[in-house]
Each structure stands twice: as C-alpha cells, then as structure tokens.
Amino acid sequence: MTGGSGDVGERWDGAAMAPTPMGPTAMALTVRGIVAGYGHEPVLHGVDLEAGPGELVSVLGASGSGKTTLLRVVAGLHRPRAGSVHLGADDVTAVAPEQRGVGLVPQEGALFAHLSVARNVGFGLAPTGRARLRRTAAATAAARARVGELLDLVGLAGTADRMPHQLSGGERRRVALARALAPRPRVVLLDEPFSALDAGLREQVRGEVVAALRAAGSTAVLITHDRREALSVSDRVAVLHDGRVEQTAAPRELYATPATARVARFVGDAALLPGRVRGGEVETVLGRSPVRAGAATGAVLAVLRPEQLRIAAPTGTGVAAEIVDVEFLGDALLVTARPDGGPAVRVRAPAGEPWRPGERCRVAAAGPVHVVPDR
Amino acid sequence: MTRSTRTGVLAGAFLATTLLVAACGGGSGPAPAEPAAEPVAAGQRTLTLYSGRDEELVGPLIQQFQEQSGITVETRYGSTTEMAAQLAEEGDATPAQVFLSQDAGALGALQGSFAPLPEDVRTAVPAGYTSTDGGWVGLTGRARVAAYNTRVSEAEVPADVTELTDPTWKGRVGIAPTNASFQAFVTALRVQEGEDEARRFLEGLQANDVQTFPRNTAILEAVDAGAVDVGLINHYYYVAAETPPANTRLKFGAPGTASALVNVTGAGILAGAAQSAEAQELVRFLVSPGAQEYFATETGEYPLVAGVGSPQGVPPLAELDAPELDLADLRSLDETTQLMTQVGLL
Amino acid sequence: MLRRTGPAPAAVAPPDPPGHSVPAGPAGRRAPRLLLAASVGVAAAAALPLVWLLVRVAGADPGRVAGLLARGRTLTLLVNSVLLVACVSAGCLVLGLATATLLARVRLPRPGLWWVLAALPLAVPSYLLAFAVLAVRPDARGLAPLVLVLVPACTPYVTLPAAAALRAADTGPEDAARTLGRGPLAAFCRVTLPQAVPAALAGTLLAALYTLSDFGAPALLRYESFTWAVQAAYEGTVDRTGAAVTALVLAALTLLLVVAERAARRRFTRGRATSAVHRTPPAHPGRAGTAAAVGGLSAVAALTLVGPPAVLVGRIVAAGGIDVDWARLASAAWSTLLLAGAAGLLAVLLALPVGVLAARHRSRGAAAVESIAYLGQGLPGVVVGLALVFFSLAVLPGLYQTAAVLVFAYAVLLLPKALGATRSAVERVPVEAEEVARTLGRSAAGTWWAVTARQAWPGVAAGGLLVTVTAMKELPATLMLRPTGVDTLATRLWAETALGAYGAAAPAALALLLIACVPAALLVRAGPAREQER
Helix, strand or coil, X not given: CCXXXXXXXXXXXXXXXXXXXCCCCCXXXXXXXXXXEECCEEEEEEEEEEECCCCEEEEECCCCCCHHHHHHHHHCCCCCCEEEEEECCEECCCCCHHHCCEEEECCCCCCCXXXXXXXXXXXXXXXXXXXXXXXXXXXXXXXXXXHHHHHHHCCCCCCCCCCHHHCCHHHHHHHHHHHHHXXXXXXXXXXXXXXXXXXXXXXXXXXHHHHHHHHHCCCEEEEECCHHHHHHHCCEEEEEECCEXXXXXXXXXXXXXXXXXHHHHHHCCCEEEEEEEECCEEEECCEEEEECCCCCCEEEEEEECHHHEXXXXXXXXXXXXXXXXXXXXXXXXXXXXXXXXXXXXXXXXXXXXXXXXXXXXXXXXXXCEEEEECC | CCHHHHHHHHHHHHHHHHHHHHHHCCCCCCCCCCHHHCCCCCCCEEEEEEECCCHHHHHHHHHHHHHHHCEXXXXXXXXXXXXXXXXXXXXXXXXXCEEEECCHHHHHHCCCCEECCCHHHHXXXXXXXXXXXXXXXXXXXXXXXXXXXXXXXXXXXXXXXXXXXXXXXCCCEEECCXXXXXXXXXXXXXXXXXXXXXXXXXXXXXHCCCEECCCHHHXXXXXXXXXXXXXXXXXXXXXXXXXXXXXXXXXXXXXXXXXXXXXXXXXXEEHHHCCCHHHHXXXXXXXXXXXXXXXXXXXXXXXXXXXXXXXXXXXXXHHCCCCXXXXXXXXXXXXXXXXXXXXXXX | CCCCCCCCCCCCCCCCCCCCCCCCCCCCCCCCHHHHHHHHHHHHHHHHHHHHHHHHHHHCCHXXXXXXXXXXXXXXXXXXXXXXXXXXHHHHHHHHHHHHHHHHHECCCCHHHHHHHHHHHHHCCHHHHHHHHHHHCCCCCCHHHHHHHHHHHHHHHHHHHHHHHHHHCCCHHHHHHHHCXXXXXXXXXXXXXXXXXXXXXXXXXXXXXXXXXXXXXXXXXXXXXXXXXXXHHHHHCXXXXXXXXXXXXXXXXXXXXXXXXXXXXXHHCCCCCCCCCCCCCCECCHHHHHHHXXXXXXXXXHHHHHHHHHHHHHHHHHCCCCCCCHHHHHHHHHHHHHHHHHHHHHHHHHHHHHHHHHHHCCCHHHHHHHHHHHHHHHCCHHHHHHHHHHHHHHCCHHHCCCHHHHHHHHHHHHHHHHHHHHHHHHHHCCHHHXXXXXXXXXXXXXXXXXXXXXHHHHHHHHHHHHHHHHHHHCCXXXXXXXXXXXXXXXXXXXXXXXXXXXXXXXXXHHHHHHHHHHHHHHHHHHCHHHHHHC
C-alpha cells in the first residue's frame, strides 16, 4: 500500500494485494477455515465467515468463545495457523494490518488519548513514511474535509478540538467509528463497541453507530455477547461457540429456526422439550403439535419460545400445569408453569391477567413448532 | 504467604534489625562528638583532631601516636581552608582540640582561637618557621614547585609561575584552587606584588583554560599521565607518592619570587582545650624527633626541629631562596579566597 | 479475553492534583488533630534546611551576596549545570524508554531477572562509575565522559516507571493505529509510547534531580557544575557565605525543575479516554531479536554493575595485591548500615502522618503540607548538608556533628521516596474496609491498626528500604555532617578515589555494591518483577 498520496478516497485501493483468481469475489469479506490461538491451545478451530458488500454481520458468542481472536485475525493483528482471509477477491491472510484496509473500533473506542478528536479521526488519513514529504496542500485540505464529513456523519460536528477525556462514553464510540471509517476501509470491525455503557445510552449509541455505518454503506463485522444487540442490528448473525461457528443466519431465521439446542438457548428464552417427530407432528409433554417444514426427525427437542405458548384457566385447553412463578415485565407477564410430569416452561401472557404462583392452569403450544436434534 | 507479604517481611526485618542494632550497639556505632555524652572508661583517653592534611600523609603518624600514648584520636579530615572555616564557624562550640594545618595562612587566620602552647613546644622550632605569639607551632617546611611532565623540557617550564598565563600554556596547567597551599601562594603574591597583580595572575590563569583539580595528588597524577603538562603543587607530594611518578620532574621556583615560597605546616591547640593534657601530648609528639623523622623520610617534608636530617632527593631548606616574607603575612586567607571567588576560581 | 467492564467514565474527568495519582479516598474527611499536628511538624522539619539557608544568606552582607550572584561565574555554572542535566535527561529518556519497551513488550527468557538487572544500577554510586572511567582513561574529563557515566546510573529512574506504564497501557489504540495504516513500530511509537510518557517524564525528573545534585562524579571528572561549586566554596573559602549563596541558587534551580516537570506532566497527562484494557501479549522477536535484546540489556548491566568492580579488582591484581584494613572496612560497613537503616526508619516515621493525611484527608491544607514534605526532592545533599551545618551550630550545638543530624539530613533528603510509597500503600486500602471495621465496633485507631496498617505496611516498608539504599551511597551531606572519626563506605570510597588509589578503593566499592544491591533487588522483586512473572 502506498499509504495515501493525496487522494484520500482511494486510500484502500488494494494495490498491495495480489488478486487471487481462485478467491471468492461476491463477498466483501470471506474467512475460511481459520485456526488460531495463543501458545499451544487453539482458540479457533476452523471458522468460516462471510459478509457481503454493505452487510452488517454480527459474531455472537459468550466470553471465551474466541470472537475477539477472530476479529484480530481478520484485522491482521493475529496471524492464524491455518485458513485464509479474503477482502473481495484479494487474499490478505499474510498482509500486515496497516496495508489491509480494515477499520477497527476496539472496545470502548480506544481513542488516542493524546490527540484531539479531529486528529484522532484524521489519523488514518495522514500520509506516513516517505509520503509525508510529498504532502500537498490539496491533500491536507481533502483530509480536513473528510474529517468534517465523518464528524457530521456520526453527529459530532463541533467537537473537533476536544480531547478524548472530555467526551462522554457514547461520543467516544462514535469518534472511534469515525476514525475507523475515515480511510474508507473495505470492512469495519467493531469489538463490543457498546459494552460498558448504561442500558439506556447503550441503545441510543447503538442506533447512532449503526445508522452511521449504514449511511457510509460500509461492510461491518460486529463482535458481541449480547443477543439483543446481534438480533436487532445485524443483517446476519454468526453464533460462535468454543471456536466454531454453530450457525450463521439472518436474525429472524436464527431466532425462529435455530440449528442446535445451544443456538436456540443462546439467541432467546426457550423451553426445550424432548419429544419424537412422527408424521409431521411432534409429541411432547404439551401434547402433539405440527412440526415446521424441513425439521429433524426421530428423537428431538422442541423449541418453545414464551410467546409461542398459551396459558389458560384450568377449565381451558392444553395440559394441566401448576404456576411456579410470575414475573411482571410491565407490558406482559412471564409465567413459569410446570406441566404435570414435565419440566417447567415459560409462557408470555398479557399483563392484565391475574395469574398467581401456586394456582393451577393449562398450557398449550400455538401453531407449528420448531424442533432441533436431541444430542 | 503471598510474595508481596514475604518481601515486606524481609524489608521490615531489615529495617528492624538496623534499628535494634542502632539502639543496642552504641559502643561501636557512630560516636557522639562530645566526649561527655559517653561515659569514658577509666584510663581511656580521647582527643578530637581536625586535620587539614591528607590522611595518607599524616594517618600513619597519628596511628603511631595512638599506640605510643594510648590516646584514641578521632580525626576529621578535610581541606585546611575548610577546617579553618569550620573552626571559625564553630567558635567556642568546636569539638576540636587540636588543629593540624597544611599551611601557615590558615593558622594565622585563626589567630586568637588558640591556647598558648607550652614553652618547650614553642621553642622547639626556630623563629621564622613558627608563630610569633606562640599560638601555633610550625612542624615541617615545604616548597612550592612546578611538577612537569618529562615531555616538556625543564628549560621550557618557567621558574616564575606567573608566566604560566602565557598563551603557550593554554589548557596545559593544573592547579588545586581549594587547596590551602595554592591559596597561600596567592596570598604571598598579593602581599608581595599587590592585589592587582594577584588578580591579573588569577584572571590570566582562568583565561588560559587552567585545569582545576580537587587536590594536589590529583594534579600530580594528571601530570604523570600527561593530562596536563605542568601542575602547581607542594614538593612533598612528589616525594611521598606511593608509586614513583616516572614521567614527572619538579622545578623549584625562581629565588626571591612568590613561586619559591617556603611555607610551613603547623598545629595549634584550640582555646577550649587549653587544659587538655591529651592535646599537649599530641603537639609535643609532633615536634618530637620521631615524628620529625617520619616527615623527613616518609613524606619528604623539611623537618623544622634542629638535628633531624633533611629529606632525600630535594635541595636543602637553606638553599631554597624563599621570598622576603613573614609567615604572619599569609594570614589574610579570607581576602585571598574572596579574590579567588570574584575571579571565579572558587 | 482481557476486558474489564465498569461504569462509564465521567464525561469530563477532573484534572489530577499536581504530580499525584488519582486519589482513592474521599476528600474532606476531617483529619484528627494529632495527625494534623504531626504532619505540620514533619513539613516544618522538611522545610528547615531551606529556611535556615535563607536565614543564613539574609544575615550576610547584602553587598557581598549581590556580588556573588552577579559574578560571571554564576552564569557559567548555570550553563554547565543546565547543559549537563539536558544531556543526561535526554540520554536517560531514550535509553530508559528503549529498555522499558524491551522489558514490557518483548518475551525474554527469565523476565524477572531483567527487571532486577535494569533496577540494580540504582545501587551503584555515580562516583564509582566515574572512578572506573578514570582508572581506564586517566585524562577523561568534562561533559562527555560525565554524561556517559550519569546516563546508565540514572536510567533506572526512567526504565522502571516507564516499563510499568507500558505494561499497564491499553493496546487497543495501537491495534486501531495498525488498521489505520501504521506499521508495528510506528503504531507503538505514535500511540502506545505516549501513554508511558507521563511516567517516563516523572522518572526523567528524578534522573535530572540526581544529576543536578550529584557531587562525586562531576568532581572526579572535573566538570564545574553547581554542586561542585558549592563543595569547592565550602572546602576552599573561609567565609561560607559564598557556599550558602551558591547552594541557594542551586536549590532554586532544582525547585524550578520540579515545577517545570509538574507542568509538563500535566500537559501530557489526560484523563483516560477508555477504561477498557486491551493487552497484546509480549512479542516473540525471533531468535536473532531475542539475542539482540538480551545482548543489549546485558551490556548495559555489565557496564554499570560489573565494570567498576572489575576495573578496580584488575588494578589490585596488577599491583600484586594490596593490604586491606579489614577492621576499618568492617567498621565503615557497620556505620553505613546503622546510619542508612536509621535513616530509612526515621523517613518512614516522618512519612506516615503526611502519607495518611494525603491519602485519607485531602484538603488544600493537606496538599500544602504534602508539597512541603516533598521539598527534599528538590534539595541536593550538598545544600541540606550545608544548611544543617549552619543550623546545628547556631541552634543545637549539642547535636552538631552527631549521627542524629546526619540521619535527620538523610531523612529530609529522602522523605519524598518514603512519602510516595506510604501514600500509595494507604490509598490502596479501600476506605470501605475501614468503614466496615468501624461499624463492627472498632475505634478509629483500632481500625487503623487492624485493617489499614496490616494491608499497607509492605508498601510502607518498601519505601523505607528505598530510603536506606539511597542513603547508603549519599556522599556530600555525609562528608559535611558525619561525626568526627566515623567513616561510611561512601566516604571511605570517596577518600580512596580522591587519592587516585584505584586498588585500595576496591574493597569499599565492592562492599558498598553488595550491601546496596540486596535491598535494591528485594525492592524490584517486591514490585514489577513479580508482576512480570505472573
């Protein structure tokens, strides 16, 4: 990478990366078979990940699942033992991070504490090395304009001269995003960018950041352990567990038809009831329910989300159950009920209903049920 | 136990031990200055000596005195001028009982601080080499010399050291401005040639990039190593040097000039110790034939007590044609150091 | 995954109090009267030398004082001293940051060893290094060899805090810089290194103060610095006004340096922009890289630690052996231990009230008391020595030339070291723990003993050790204040070096190095080396 003559817009033109004829081209980012780790213990055991142009893909995983390592591999900060990373058609597996054209938004922003907001954002626009000697006034002006443009984009115009410690937590995240976007990276990587923010602020900052990403049309990979975050903002979500991707799917699909019991539990509240599929129906402790198309057969676990279950008075329909606990959510009730002879399930009920622990009731599943293999 | 606690324990033990030892080990610990603060065992006699002379020159002699007399001498070594200043500052409060000086000027400057010496000590040394009022006694004579490296020929080295301000000597001359002997030489110059001449000489040296050393031994080493070509010292440093300076020769000053100054070392008993038998014993020892012999043979100084032979390898005292100068004239040490301070040598 | 979550930092962080770390305790808790009184007493003791020097100069003939100040010599000394301090500071900063980078960011074999080796030059007196240089090159003199000697001697002051800061530094920004087009070295230098700058600057100040107050090395290498001039005036003039005036100018210069550093540090220290800590594991430099790093670190350690004794022992061998007065050496070693140990203890005792006050009862008054207690940091030994000669003679003639005055001088000079350690040790004890103890029925004093002291004392003791090590090699104040007839290893060594007795100096030098190395090594193992080994 020649590293920025004057034209900021062509910063990441991929000059240093040899196009590989075999490489995938339709995807902005393609990660194949990554094995990586520290010392002798691999953290990632063959991870695949793709992101299309302009797509926002989340990597969802608990702590220790390897998601930060994956992000460092994609950024070029950690060298994998096996596998490849492609940006577009270019194989960048061996390319240094500074020549890769990826943007990074680390946890809590990691702004350069000694530089002003404007200089943080302009950091990636400044020519380095020998190019510094050939810096032109036009290039400097272009860089300044780009900084202004990005501060506008993240809604922080007017903070250019402030120092990082004078910003709020949310503002820091947005400056970090602007800094990452400034050189027009081919993909932006966000590492838990909303952690350590208060709940209310978190949603607001999330909205602002995602809006800025969308407005910039950037391809982005978001690392998170928060399923709501992953489901609400992403085009697709990859669930990472123990260094392996368990499933990659659009949020709705992931929620409605998880591939495994673990994914089912990880992406939302669910009762997993053992059952058998026979003739398009699954039989569980809640009785028989139709099975969604294309589901597993034989011994399965039925995935029953609280909003999929119905609760009724002992005189109503469903199997008899006893109410164990009632949680008031404000807009609804979350009732835990134990069907006779089965494990407890959670049912979402309208807020106004008078359920009390200890009462008897009936519980039934509504509509077709998703099942996953019972392993 | 965690690592940090263990280290803490060690550190604490270290500090506690030192404290304990400090509390209990009074005897061998740093002794308080006043003799009264420590109960003196019967028969144990002590004496506090301020020595303006270097330890390697007089240390063995004091050791000898301790062994002969059974008196423990606590010696404070420093430069003669420093000790004179300290005695002046301390006044009556001084813990010192005897002052051993490298030069007559410092002794003269302290005029009035000394107790009269016993008659036998006072008369042991011929007049002209000792005090006129009997406050201090001259011990040995010494000459100012120019020590020069043998790569310079003797003829090149000026017999009158005031010529060392000539540009040919730029950066090649070493002096010890804090040393009382150099200061006494400057005093002699002031008295003989006048303030202006002395100032001109000092400024000339300063302008000629004169090399300053903390003391005479360092100058001699520098001359021998060739770091400077000429150094102004007292003759006996050459004689007393542990390893004979192979590349160094001495040039004695031109007769009659301040360069040929003959000065004396001396000792006096401080007024507060007028009644001290130990102090008198020490001074008496210093003018004894044994001690005088020590100076002649070990340090190459000229003994002042009659009947003790001259040191080897240097011209006899009588042949040194010293300037017409009274030793009492050297007492204006304060004026000299003030002049040197103004010039910037101090 | 190294991640620490916590509450979002305040939008605008309050600026740090000058020169100090972020406070842990709540401000404004009223201080007990006894504590306050003790602290004020300590501050008065710390201010005593400077005040007395002022009194002395004020009592002198004003014309004389003006003449001394106005002479061209003052300017020469000023230029010399400033030049020396600038060169040594720059050298220490560069060497210290380089060493710190190796220690903190490169995986070396036996990491703990290198931390200890990097710290040990603290135990080597600079005049010993100068003496070794002279033994090899008798004509060495002036700025260049002096800088060569002082840089390795002072570098640990920079290395240790800078390495600690680098290890604690957030490497997240460095990762970001890599993705923004900087190479590994550029990213490190532009982004992570600045995080270590405040610590390195603080360390550089210590190096500069040491340089400015160093007497032995400039005297041996004949460089006319201020300390040398004070000592020369002390030794070479009858009227000590000259020494006092020069000492006062020197004190003013050092205090100016302290103030300038505080201002500079404030400029560089910004509130942390992030509380997340990303850490990059130490880099594997490859076999050649490791060899180069280990070689470089060993070379510096060997030159400073092994070089001087080796040169001196070489002289002994060349001379075919020397007579060592073992009894005298033993008594000097003993005096050194006693005096330095007592100094460590006294410094801790003085530091305790002020440290607790500063850690637990912060107020404007407490800050003032603490600042005054730090005065010793800006006062060279030669100044404190001179002032205490004047003071003890004029006010306490009974204590003149006693060990008590010398120990007091050490304590005042080195109080800042003990104070820093005490304050941070107390600050690390959570106030909440004290409050819980109070609710469980303990009195304030009982709580202090049962909770605070129990947890804080290793840190406090480490401060005392640091004072002890430094006192062992202190020279100018020792020369002026020691009781008549008492030698320390430092004064023994100094006497031999002044005589050019290279061989004869070896036993004292070795003894001093051995004695000083033990607590110095202990000190490092207590701190950074231990953390490094985790």
